[in-house]
Amino acid sequence: MNDTSISVDQHDGDLARVDVAPVNAKEHRDLYKSRVKIFPKRVSGSFRRLKWWIMLVTLGIYYLAPWIRWDRGAFAPDQAILVDIANRRFYFFFIEIWPQEFVYLTGLLIMAGVALFLVTSTVGRAWCGYTCPQTVWVDLFLAVESWVDGDRNARMRLDKSDWTFDKIRKRGTKHFLWLLISVATGGAWIFYFADAPSLAYGFITGTAPTIAYTTVAILTATTYLFAGFMREQVCTYMCPWPRIQGAMIDEHSLIVTYQEWRGEPRSAHLKTKPENNPPAGDCIDCNQCVAVCPMGIDIRDGGQLECITCALCIDACDTVMEKIGRPKGLIAYSTTGAQEQAETGDYVATNWRAILHYRTLIYFAIWSLAGLAMLYGLLARDRLDVSVLHDRNPLFVILSDGSVRNGYTIKILNMLPEPRTFRLSLSGIVSATMYTAEDGSHPSRHVDVDVPPDQLRSLRVLVRADPAYLSGESTSFSFQVREWNEEISRGGDAEQASYEAQFLAAP
Amino acid sequence: MSEKEIDDISGVETTGHEWDGIKELNNPLPRWWINTFYITILWAIGYMILYPAWPLVSDYTRGYLGYSSRAELSQSMSEAQVGQAVYLDQIRDASLDEILASNELRQFAMAGGRSAFLVNCSTCHGSGAQGAPGYPNLNDDDWIWGGTLDDIYLTIRHGVRFTDDWDTRDSAMPAFGRDGILGRGEIVEIAAFVRSMAGLDIDPALAARGAEGFADNCAACHGESGEGLRDLGAPALADAIWFYSSDADAIAAQISNPKHGVMPAWGARLDDGIIKQLTVYIHSLGGGE
Numbered sequence: 100m101n102d103t104s105i106s107v108d109q110h111d112g113d114l115a116r117v118d119v120a121p122v123n124a125k126e127h128r129d130l131y132k133s134r135v136k137i138f139p140k141r142v143s144g145s146f147r148r149l150k151w152w153i154m155l156v157t158l159g160i161y162y163l164a165p166w167i168r169w170d171r172g173a174f175a176p177d178q179a180i181l182v183d184i185a186n187r188r189f190y191f192f193f194i195e196i197w198p199q200e201f202v203y204l205t206g207l208l209i210m211a212g213v214a215l216f217l218v219t220s221t222v223g224r225a226w227c228g229y230t231c232p233q234t235v236w237v238d239l240f241l242a243v244e245s246w247v248d249g250d251r252n253a254r255m256r257l258d259k260s261d262w263t264f265d266k267i268r269k270r271g272t273k274h275f276l277w278l279l280i281s282v283a284t285g286g287a288w289i290f291y292f293a294d295a296p297s298l299a300y301g302f303i304t305g306t307a308p309t310i311a312y313t314t315v316a317i318l319t320a321t322t323y324l325f326a327g328f329m330r331e332q333v334c335t336y337m338c339p340w341p342r343i344q345g346a347m348i349d350e351h352s353l354i355v356t357y358q359e360w361r362g363e364p365r366s367a368h369l370k371t372k373p374e375n376n377p378p379a380g381d382c383i384d385c386n387q388c389v390a391v392c393p394m395g396i397d398i399r400d401g402g403q404l405e406c407i408t409c410a411l412c413i414d415a416c417d418t419v420m421e422k423i424g425r426p427k428g429l430i431a432y433s434t435t436g437a438q439e440q441a442e443t444g445d446y447v448a449t450n451w452r453a454i455l456h457y458r459t460l461i462y463f464a465i466w467s468l469a470g471l472a473m474l475y476g477l478l479a480r481d482r483l484d485v486s487v488l489h490d491r492n493p494l495f496v497i498l499s500d501g502s503v504r505n506g507y508t509i510k511i512l513n514m515l516p517e518p519r520t521f522r523l524s525l526s527g528i529v530s531a532t533m534y535t536a537e538d539g540s541h542p543s544r545h546v547d548v549d550v551p552p553d554q555l556r557s558l559r560v561l562v563r564a565d566p567a568y569l570s571g572e573s574t575s576f577s578f579q580v581r582e583w584n585e586e587i588s589r590g591g592d593a594e595q596a597s598y599e600a601q602f603l604a605a606p
Numbered sequence: 607m608s609e610k611e612i613d614d615i616s617g618v619e620t621t622g623h624e625w626d627g628i629k630e631l632n633n634p635l636p637r638w639w640i641n642t643f644y645i646t647i648l649w650a651i652g653y654m655i656l657y658p659a660w661p662l663v664s665d666y667t668r669g670y671l672g673y674s675s676r677a678e679l680s681q682s683m684s685e686a687q688v689g690q691a692v693y694l695d696q697i698r699d700a701s702l703d704e705i706l707a708s709n710e711l712r713q714f715a716m717a718g719g720r721s722a723f724l725v726n727c728s729t730c731h732g733s734g735a736q737g738a739p740g741y742p743n744l745n746d747d748d749w750i751w752g753g754t755l756d757d758i759y760l761t762i763r764h765g766v767r768f769t770d771d772w773d774t775r776d777s778a779m780p781a782f783g784r785d786g787i788l789g790r791g792e793i794v795e796i797a798a799f800v801r802s803m804a805g806l807d808i809d810p811a812l813a814a815r816g817a818e819g820f821a822d823n824c825a826a827c828h829g830e831s832g833e834g835l836r837d838l839g840a841p842a843l844a845d846a847i848w849f850y851s852s853d854a855d856a857i858a859a860q861i862s863n864p865k866h867g868v869m870p871a872w873g874a875r876l877d878d879g880i881i882k883q884l885t886v887y888i889h890s891l892g893g894g895e
Contacts, residue, residue, distance in 0.1 A: 490734075492733055492734025496746050496892060498846070499847050500845065500846065501805075501846035536892070
């Protein structure tokens with residue numbers, strides 16, 4: 100079993116040594132084991148600052164994005180980001196997606212996948228360490244925890260202590276704050292799916308749909324459970340990314356690395372200098388890197404499945420190196436390739452060029468191509484679509500004068516949030532005329548159809564043709580749909596679409 | 607087992623079961639698992655109290671909540687009927703033209719009419735109302751008894767040659783051959799003339815000989831140029847649509863010993879609102895006048 104008894108910090112000058120063992124130490128590995136509680140120590144430094152900023156930005160986007168307004172005119176919602184499931188529309192600023200355009204989502208997923216490959220092969224598990232919601236929320240929950248309970252030692256003492264009034268008060272405060280954050284997390288999610296201000300009002304007054312309350316309840320529960328209790332277990336046991344990302348990393352990938360060639364052999368004595376005999380490395384075995392780790396591991400054991408590369412151990416180690424007057428970067432972003440080189444004597448500090456190699460450039464090229472293809476598709480896409488369904492029973496009708504009639508269901512999709520009129524016309528069969536099932540009084544070569552904003556209009560059209568102009572059992576022709584209004588009749592641009600159809604007749 | 611046996615290697619108690627020297631360790635189930643198991647037992651007991659659970663000899667335990675899926679079905683059925691009643695009442699009160707003019711009522715009538723058509727009419731007229739020899743195609747513009755809304759409504763309500771209904775549409779064509787009104791040769795000539803009226807391929811000399819016979823015997827009902835007479839249900843003969851067949855022998859057989867189609871009167875079987883919906887549906891198939 101792991102010893103998680105209260106650490107007795109040995110003070111050596113102003114430097115604290117921590118008695119802590121990594122949770123995944125080799126000698127403790129077993130097929131089954133209970134979770135070992137981890138009490139990450141506070142740390143400060145450049146990476147910690149970066150992580151606070153990233154937390155601020157990511158949480159800011161998550162909470163505020165649904166409240167951004169975007170004017171789309173009278174016939175569409177004015178919410179910038181809206182997944183309107185009831186009406187099957189997705190709005191993202193100036194982009195509106197219909198269900199049949201969901202190929203864009205596939206494109207985005209491909210881009211996200213390739214981006215993950217790119218990021219992983221360049222800067223390792225940066226996604227895990229900085230931006231993954233699990234990491235961000237655990238970080239937030241830990242901040243609350245150490246604000247209420249104090250730092251590592253105070254938290255460990257509190258954990259071991261009996262249920263005194265003070266402990267009950269602190270636990271109550273902590274869980275209350277956690278639940279508050281959890282409700283806010285679940286609460287923000289629903290605003291992406293409905294008009295945010297009116298849903299917020301409905302939610303508070305108890306008139307929101309049941310699904311809103313259920314969603315908030317479920318997300319509150321998962322946030323509270325994942326970020327408050329399961330924490331690193333989610334990354335280590337539930338998440339598939341560590342395995343996939345582990346396979347993506349190669350000798351050129353920047354990962355959080357303990358520079359073994361510089362640190363070993365470890366010496367607990369501060370005064371020991373490398374030039375002494377026996378020679379000692381820069382690592383003074385203070386265990387600060389283990390104490391600050393939210394995953395509870397020891398980076399000095401090398402790259403591990405559990406490591407999310409949050410880089411907090413870099414901050415912790417740099418602080419110590421500064422105090423003992425050794426160069427920073429005993430734990431640093433480096434590549435395994437650079438480490439191997441260093442062991443043979445010629446260490447080259449890693450710089451940004453490390454990320455430029457064939458693999459990353461190929462990933463970047465694929466990612467850019469996918470992005471450009473999507474952008475082109477988005478800019479060139481039609482906002483008018485037409486589909487035609489031939490009647491199946493009967494396939495054709497012979498009329499008393501011997502002419503043949505076919506029936507079609509025509510669907511015209513007006514994908515702009517404004518009402519438009521389209522002129523549906525026949526092209527191909529001489530003598531053919533058409534009329535709608537609603538109005539059979541004026542057979543003609545074209546019919547004008549009003550389509551409401553952002554909607555589909557389905558109409559049944561009957562086409563009549565003289566058999567003399569038909570070529571046997573099946574004759575090809577096309578339905579043309581063209582936007583039609585006064586401006587266009589004076590020579591303006593018109594959006595148009597056409598659909599190849601078949602006219603059937605007796606053999 | 608009176609004494610506990612502890613496995614040396616794992617330090618875990620054994621169950622005492624042994625096969626070929628291999629002993630089974632008694633690792634306890636995880637706490638969360640066993641608790642979940644107990645909760646499911648409690649759940650089952652609660653379920654048995656609240657819901658129908660045990661079969662008895664002639665009945666079953668009804669459960670405290672008195673839930674029944676059959677009752678739920680009949681309730682949702684009656685709810686659906688209440689929802690439809692709003693439109694059905696309006697359709698019963700409205701005239702056929704009013705139904706056609708109102709977008710809401712027309713759509714309801716189209717959906718209801720299609721459904722009623724598939725249940726009641728498709729057996730003879732086909733699921734697409736495309737008809738069959740002896741059963742008219744309702745999509746085309748050739749109507750034996752008329753294709754206006756009122757004509758269609760009357761035909762559906764009172765039927766054709768349906769003897770139980772006094773107002774049924776009725777007519778009979780004489781059996782010119784069977785009753786000896788015309789000779790065999792004359793019938794063949796008239797049949798040829800009928801084909802020629804429709805522009806079909808036939809020996810012109812034979813057809814010409816049938817012209818006089820047609821004028822004397824057939825024109826009274828079918829019209830001098832074969833345009834038909836709807837008041838008597840006499841089909842138009844000069845068009846491209848044939849009720850039975852355009853074959854010369856089939857035409858001769860019909861003149862000699864005619865078949866008469868019968869359609870039941872639906873007024874006694876279907877609600878007036880349903881008949882109006884059927885009328886609107888059939889009228890909209892493409893041939894409505």
